[in-house]
């Protein structure tokens with residue numbers, strides 16, 4: 001694939017950049033091309049910092065940059081948390097806070113030692129996250145004492161990192177000498193501390209590139225907001241670029257999605273066919289599954305879809321996903337959430353990566369080890385890591401052996417992050433290893449399996465055909481006492497769902513729905529279907 005002129009301008013520009021891009025416009029493609037071209041020019045001791053919001057997204061970015069054999073040099077690929085911990089807090093905290101009494105260990109607010117040491121009391125309220133933040137802001141001295149005892153509070157990691165960058169000259173010198181560029185993908189999912197760290201890296205002279213789409217901000221519940229992407233766009237130190245052309249979706253899908261998020265949109269792309277449809281199914285979940293069983297084979301033939309895993313069924317609630325999984329007679333794969341989704345620890349991320357390696361044949365041992373260790377400079381550790389991976393890989397088809405394999409995972413985690421021992425991550429690992437259902441989620445779909453997943457999980461993915469379910473009043477957007485508490489996030493989620501479709505998107509409602517308490521209710525259509533006079537832009541589903 002050759003970059004388009006607007007992509008090429010971004011790849012060739014050598015200063016600080018903010019890119020605001022439409023869905024499917026090639027933002028991940030463009031930054032990976034830019035990273036590949038920069039890596040070619042760096043010395044072996046230099047690198048880029050390449051950050052994405054989730055473990056999955058950072059693995060994808062790394063794969064796109066290094067998949068063709070590019071030399072990573074001294075680059076960092078991973079999440080923001082991993083960057084704070086490995087590159088800042090563990091490496092330079094002692095210069096500022098004093099030498100810890102023991103190997104540093106990462107703990108979270110639920111840890112009993114933490115509670116006893118600081119007097120912190122469990123917060124059960126809806127505002128628990130806000131309250132923890134407030135506690136951290138008011139108790140920085142306790143965090144420093146905790147550090148000296150050998151513990152780092154996970155929830156405070158960004159605050160500690162910011163403090164260290166501000167106060168430690170050797171940290172700033174190290175970052176400046178080693179890293180020439182910093183890239184943050186999905187910047188619309190940044191929080192305030194992440195934004196501050198990014199600006200500090202820019203102020204150190206590291207060339208800074210942020211890429212995002214304000215309309216794909218869907219993690220508002222974890223204090224993330226597209227506000228920071230907008231702020232960068234207004235910052236005179238950054239040159240603003242746009243990626244406008246959606247390379248993924250059929251023009252009629254692009255027109256619909258654009259009108260959805262912008263009432264005044266009139267700049268329609270000409271299209272002689274409508275590929276976005278609506279369908280109301282008579283009945284509930286069971287009838288929806290029966291309808292899908294009947295129409296999917298027709299859709300596959302009509303749109304020339306080569307394999308069934310290119311069909312995505314996107315749901316708002318995992319309940320709908322599970323019901324479909326049960327009732328679809330067509331082969332399918334449901335990707336539900338795993339307990340690792342909420343675990344931000346380094347051990348949690350390495351356990352998740354090992355599970356992905358075990359079940360996903362497209363990941364090689366060499367790639368996984370290279371992600372954590374310098375294979376030449378840390379040859380002994382790398383050899384041991386590979387040996388343990390081979391051992392655990394053998395259990396892939398043996399559920400009983402898999403259940404007993406956590407000591408191997410722990411040995412690997414101790415090689416890579418000896419100081420990040422995390423009991424919660426080990427407990428999470430054991431839950432997953434003991435659940436054949438959860439282990440299934442780590443296996444990619446076979447070519448003949450239709451993929452079912454939440455709208456959140458579909459972010460960054462694409463399908464030939466999308467069936468977007470759960471378009472019910474009260475469900476999407478969430479409605480409570482006549483109010484929409486997450487209106488913008490929900491609209492963005494709907495927008496993300498539609499723009500995953502390349503050739504065809506079907507927006508589905510049903511006359512019956514089941515609520516969170518398992519009660520059967522009338523299924524009224526979502527107000528999103530009535531927004532911005534969208535109905536002339538879609539057709540009733542006829543196939």
Ligand SMILES: Nc1ncnc2c1ncn2[C@@H]1O[C@H](COP(=O)(O)OP(=O)(O)OP(=O)(O)O)[C@@H](O)[C@H]1O
Pocket residue numbers: 001002003004007021022023024025026027028029030213247248459460461462499
């Ligand atoms: N220059 C190009 N030539 C051909 N295809 C391209 C080009 N740039 C991107 N694409 C294709 O367009 C699709 C979308 O690209 P990519 O996933 O990088 O977009 P994105 O902006 O990151 O998407 P999103 O934010 O919606 O997840 C992919 O199938 C990609 O291969």
